[in-house]
Amino acid sequence: MATLREVRGRITGVKKTQKITKAMKMVAAAKLGRAQNAVASARPYAAAMSGVLHHLMDQTADVQLELLRPREVRATAIVVVTADRGLCGAFNVNLIRAAANHIDTQYPGWATKGNVKVICVGKKGRDFFSKGSYNVTGRYVGLFDKLELSHALTISRALIHGYLAGEYDQVELIYNEFVSVTRQRIVVEKFLPVPVDGVEADGNRRRRSTLDVIYEPSKEQLLELLLPKHLNFRVWRALLESNAAEQGARMSAMENATSNASEMIRVLQLQYNKARQTAITKELLEIVSGAEALSEAE
């Protein structure tokens, strides 16, 4: 049986930990609010952008742009978006496992030959993939402290450059999508070549394409201008989604930790009380038997 002092020490320890997890939960909740806002405010742009993109793709079905044209895949690039920090439950572990699994099943044997280029966004993914036998060609860490559009731009430009230079023949994104505070969904998306039927046609698409539209400059040039912006925005969205999902995961992980700590404190308190009770009983017994011994001696 643990001594009183030991149990008391553990209770204080757990209480301290609980204070930290509670604070982390609160911080995550505040960050989650901001992250969700950012996701929501990116939606109108997404809708308008995909409308324009579809319209242009409809109108320029015969144009052959390098960013659109699928080619034989000899090497592939996978962008793995994880968090920079831990203490967010299985958020990073699940994503890393899914990414490694995707690489193994879709491209068996490619990784060892270096034909799967892994581009890591986030410290956790970088740490994992740098240790293994993976060919890590891009590392972007520390972005999530303050997400900027220029971060997305840097990444998308590097990806487009690598694709056009023939370093890889396709690019996939894998990241956590925010579903709810307690749920994230891992999505694997084709990024390059730009999937032509990536987003389903909306209702007014047909109607719009019958209009006589003035294009400045030409349709083809517009599409060429639009595609890099579209890709840049897709990276931006992936970063926003992952960030919101991470904060949600951290919030619920810290919530669990806090309630686990409460349960632990309850059990320890019980143990403490029992130990105290036992000690008192023992002391009383000693006093009583001591007194008896004295009176017998008389």
Add this chain to the structure above:
Amino acid sequence: MYEKPFHAEIITPRRVVFRGEITSLSAPGVEGGFQVLAGHAPLLSAISVGQLTIKSTDGNDIRYAASGGFVEVRSNNVVVLAESAERADEIDIDRARAAHERAERRLHSQEEGVDAERARAALLRALNRLKVARSE
């Protein structure tokens, strides 16, 4: 003169900058500036870094420093998709000035690894911001 109003939106990846009724929009098209009034023919145009001006229904001009994007006009509805659009009176002049200096330094440093194209684009954006913020 009575000008017919139409609906317009200015949208950036970060937020919807403007949404409402206006009577005119002037944009820095890549093939020259153009103006959109009510009843304009359907149009899809790329715009470059420059000043975007809208006239609200009460006759006031609202000016924005836009850094490239697209303008889509269809059936009395105008959507501006801009990388960024800052209202003239909300531009942080000190920040723009700092960005300007940074870009100049980069361009002239002749160092290895300096992305000249990117530095030039940053310079243009900074100059545009300063210009829009200062012109009255």
